[in-house]
Amino acid sequence: MPGTRIGEKALTCLLYLSALIIIGILLAVVGYIVYKGLAMINLDFIMQAPRRAGKEGGISSTIVGTLYLTVLSLAIAAPLGVGTAIHLEEYAQKESYFAYLVTLTAETLAAIPSIIYGLFGFVFFVIYLKLGWSIWSGSLTLAIMVWPTITRTAQEAILSVPREYRENSLALGASKWQTIRKIVIPAAIPGIVTGMILALGRAIGETAAVLLTAGTSLGMPLSPADPARSMSVHLYMLAMEGLSMERAFGTAFLIIILLLFINYLANRSMSFLSHNGG
Amino acid sequence: MEKAIKMKSRELNLFYGNFQALYNINMDIEENRVTALIGPSGCGKSSFLRSLNRLNELIEGSRISGEVFLDDSAIYEKGINVVELRKKVGMVFQKPAVFPMSIYENVAYGPRIHGIKKRSELDEIVCRSLQSANLWDEVKDRLVAPANQMSGGQQQRLVIARVLAVQPEVILMDEPASALDPISTARLEELIAILKTRYTIVIVTHNMQQAARVSDYTGFFLHGCLLEFNRTEELFLNPRHNKTEDYITGRFG
Amino acid sequence: MNGIIEGKTNAVKQHNNREEKMQILQAKAGRWERILVILRKSKARFIPEILVEKLLMLSAVVSIMALLLISVFIFSRGVPLIASVGLGDFLFSLEWKPIQGKFGIGAMFVGSLLLTSASLAWAVPLGLLTAIFMAEIAPPPVGRIMTRMVSLLAGIPSVVYGFFGLVIIVPLIRNYLGGTGMSVLAGAIILGIMILPTIINISRDAIQAVPLVYKESSLALGASHYQTIGRLILPAASSGIITAVVLAMGRAIGETMAVVMVTGNAPIIPDSLLAPLRTMTSNIVLEMGYAAGDHQAALFATGAILFIFILLLNLLLNFIRRAGKRYAGN
Ligand SMILES: Nc1ncnc2c1ncn2[C@@H]1O[C@H](COP(=O)(O)OP(=O)(O)OP(=O)(O)O)[C@@H](O)[C@H]1O
Ligand SMILES: [Mg+2]
Numbered sequence: 001m002p003g004t005r006i007g008e009k010a011l012t013c014l015l016y017l018s019a020l021i022i023i024g025i026l027l028a029v030v031g032y033i034v035y036k037g038l039a040m041i042n043l044d045f046i047m048q049a050p051r052r053a054g055k056e057g058g059i060s061s062t063i064v065g066t067l068y069l070t071v072l073s074l075a076i077a078a079p080l081g082v083g084t085a086i087h088l089e090e091y092a093q094k095e096s097y098f099a100y101l102v103t104l105t106a107e108t109l110a111a112i113p114s115i116i117y118g119l120f121g122f123v124f125f126v127i128y129l130k131l132g133w134s135i136w137s138g139s140l141t142l143a144i145m146v147w148p149t150i151t152r153t154a155q156e157a158i159l160s161v162p163r164e165y166r167e168n169s170l171a172l173g174a175s176k177w178q179t180i181r182k183i184v185i186p187a188a189i190p191g192i193v194t195g196m197i198l199a200l201g202r203a204i205g206e207t208a209a210v211l212l213t214a215g216t217s218l219g220m221p222l223s224p225a226d227p228a229r230s231m232s233v234h235l236y237m238l239a240m241e242g243l244s245m246e247r248a249f250g251t252a253f254l255i256i257i258l259l260l261f262i263n264y265l266a267n268r269s270m271s272f273l274s275h276n277g278g
Numbered sequence: 279m280e281k282a283i284k285m286k287s288r289e290l291n292l293f294y295g296n297f298q299a300l301y302n303i304n305m306d307i308e309e310n311r312v313t314a315l316i317g318p319s320g321c322g323k324s325s326f327l328r329s330l331n332r333l334n335e336l337i338e339g340s341r342i343s344g345e346v347f348l349d350d351s352a353i354y355e356k357g358i359n360v361v362e363l364r365k366k367v368g369m370v371f372q373k374p375a376v377f378p379m380s381i382y383e384n385v386a387y388g389p390r391i392h393g394i395k396k397r398s399e400l401d402e403i404v405c406r407s408l409q410s411a412n413l414w415d416e417v418k419d420r421l422v423a424p425a426n427q428m429s430g431g432q433q434q435r436l437v438i439a440r441v442l443a444v445q446p447e448v449i450l451m452d453e454p455a456s457a458l459d460p461i462s463t464a465r466l467e468e469l470i471a472i473l474k475t476r477y478t479i480v481i482v483t484h485n486m487q488q489a490a491r492v493s494d495y496t497g498f499f500l501h502g503c504l505l506e507f508n509r510t511e512e513l514f515l516n517p518r519h520n521k522t523e524d525y526i527t528g529r530f531g
Numbered sequence: 532m533n534g535i536i537e538g539k540t541n542a543v544k545q546h547n548n549r550e551e552k553m554q555i556l557q558a559k560a561g562r563w564e565r566i567l568v569i570l571r572k573s574k575a576r577f578i579p580e581i582l583v584e585k586l587l588m589l590s591a592v593v594s595i596m597a598l599l600l601i602s603v604f605i606f607s608r609g610v611p612l613i614a615s616v617g618l619g620d621f622l623f624s625l626e627w628k629p630i631q632g633k634f635g636i637g638a639m640f641v642g643s644l645l646l647t648s649a650s651l652a653w654a655v656p657l658g659l660l661t662a663i664f665m666a667e668i669a670p671p672p673v674g675r676i677m678t679r680m681v682s683l684l685a686g687i688p689s690v691v692y693g694f695f696g697l698v699i700i701v702p703l704i705r706n707y708l709g710g711t712g713m714s715v716l717a718g719a720i721i722l723g724i725m726i727l728p729t730i731i732n733i734s735r736d737a738i739q740a741v742p743l744v745y746k747e748s749s750l751a752l753g754a755s756h757y758q759t760i761g762r763l764i765l766p767a768a769s770s771g772i773i774t775a776v777v778l779a780m781g782r783a784i785g786e787t788m789a790v791v792m793v794t795g796n797a798p799i800i801p802d803s804l805l806a807p808l809r810t811m812t813s814n815i816v817l818e819m820g821y822a823a824g825d826h827q828a829a830l831f832a833t834g835a836i837l838f839i840f841i842l843l844l845n846l847l848l849n850f851i852r853r854a855g856k857r858y859a860g861n
Contacts, residue, residue: 011757116834
């Protein structure tokens, strides 16, 4: 028996160790980038346009590009994703072939790597639809990418609305759509918003797909027809071409901070919105 | 003494997939009377109740044959407006499901749906409905409070007020008192007695005393069949069927 | 029985009182009649209902169309080239010389598999141990904090991981192990970190989904906590754990930015952990910027192979899920 005792002690140590390694990795990645990037952050870096391919100046145009791309892609994907979720959970027959097909589609789209989205966006939006390297091409590609995330979280949220609410509303003579609009969606809103925030995070960090569809132009994008470089693409170019490591750190820092903030929002939105539900 | 028939079912059969839950139900439901449905668990009381406002259609795989009439119009006829039907035939469920909104918004939900927008008119409906449901005095000072902070008995009365607010003609109640304490139950029964002057009520209950107290007619269900249907006094004092007698005297069920 | 009937008469008396009150109330009613008219008259509007239903359906259809378009465009660009080169040559030839028209992605194909296996080799054990820790050992608050941390780890974009690898891992390898540092090892480390959250989250969920009664009855039989974990909980969670590994594999094989930044990207089969390699994904992102004609088609063909890989993994996942369900049903 003492042998097993020692074995169990060792196992416990191993388990604690692995947890510590995970924490260590997170702290190392975030800590190092925050530590090195913080020095770079000032108003000029954020407000000034990049000069000499990014070697000098700030990163203002890439911030605007990122904003443009993410907001537009979410504006396209959110109605589609939530609409699909409502269709699947409220209208489609659970066993129907069509519902199965849509679910399978969502699963597959979620598994496709971003580089393939990039290839598709390039040949379809940029070339075939002649949208060129532009915010339109980038946003449309990103929209397809984040669509499954939004659908799935919205589905879960809708599913968790008690069936009794629907029955009661219908029994009051509300139509199906009235019930969905006034009871189901308000009750599911925390989950729906969380899904959108998660999608936002994904869109901000995405690089490969954006690189191939929105281009790498450093100019300030004015309309969605303009090409744009996102912050993550900028980080890639700066680091790979060794243009300016300080600016790369600064950009990485901003991306991380943005994502930490989004992560915080996603956690908050769940509890905040459900407290104020309805 | 004879009153008008508000609803009736004719040769009503109900299936969940391959399982038949109701067999050839014929029942006349009189206007402004309380009809109680009793019977052991799983005998099809809820199923019958839910087929009176076509709520069974929400269950995938459910099918129906036979007919149900509301004021002589067949409610399963093609082209019948289900929404309209459910407005006329309101329902109170076993577990009060108050919506996650304020007390006021819960009651105003139905009227809003049906096109009443003016605040003053909504106020009036909410006030009257809550009064009719015996709830006004308890909640009039906190109408904007979240409805799910009320007690179980209050929630059940709120749900009734919510149904009253759409001015139904028939009210179906599926074991409305099963989650309530004795005092709340008594208040609910009192309320039912008042409501029947203006509405036709069908109530499912497991409580024999309750059926006897509140109802004018009682139907006894067993294994999906309507075994006996009669005036409540008759059914309780002179049951025609042994099974009925066994059940109401508590020998099985 | 008589008492019951008596109680009933009382209730009726009471209600008569109430009805009088009610009548007084109603007499006061001015606009009440009008309200009733509105309530009774309101009709459900059927046309928008159907319109809404069709619109919602349309959004689902759009998604199916998107997937179809993706498949059609990727394959129609890539497959003709594979056909003219020959699938065997395309997949296994080590000669990637686009300018001379030689398109063999053998090195990249092997590179992708190699890098994926190397990263799984360390990330799966570590991830699984962490999942066990979080689900079984950690006190609840610690478990919650770890959950937050893992979700943070999952939220960091791949380009940031790549950058981290480039400025930390690569120099470390260069200084302590030799070579340029841009290597299989650097790629495996970074890629492993990136798939850790997938492994941890999904296997932890699977472990937590094992019913508590199993655990309690095993403990009640005198089994130790670790025996229970090893003999009961992990086997019961196995289909979830396998799912986690397959999903992680899919993520690893499709990962691009992090890999391209730390592996050196030489299109050769590496002979050591310190040698550089190039994956299929890197191949696409590196050359897409300037490729044209057959060269571009060859990159699409690379994407098509990757796509097929992912589809197969998905099929496998569905199979595992179904098998897992059958197992749980018994
Ligand atoms: N959604 C469903 N799918 C399949 N079978 C169902 C479904 N709902 C009810 N049933 C079956 O139909 C029969 C009648 O059910 P119902 O709910 O009407 O009984 P009940 O008399 O209301 O019982 P209780 O007193 O327990 O509420 C039962 O045998 C039940 O198993
Ligand atoms: Mg029932």
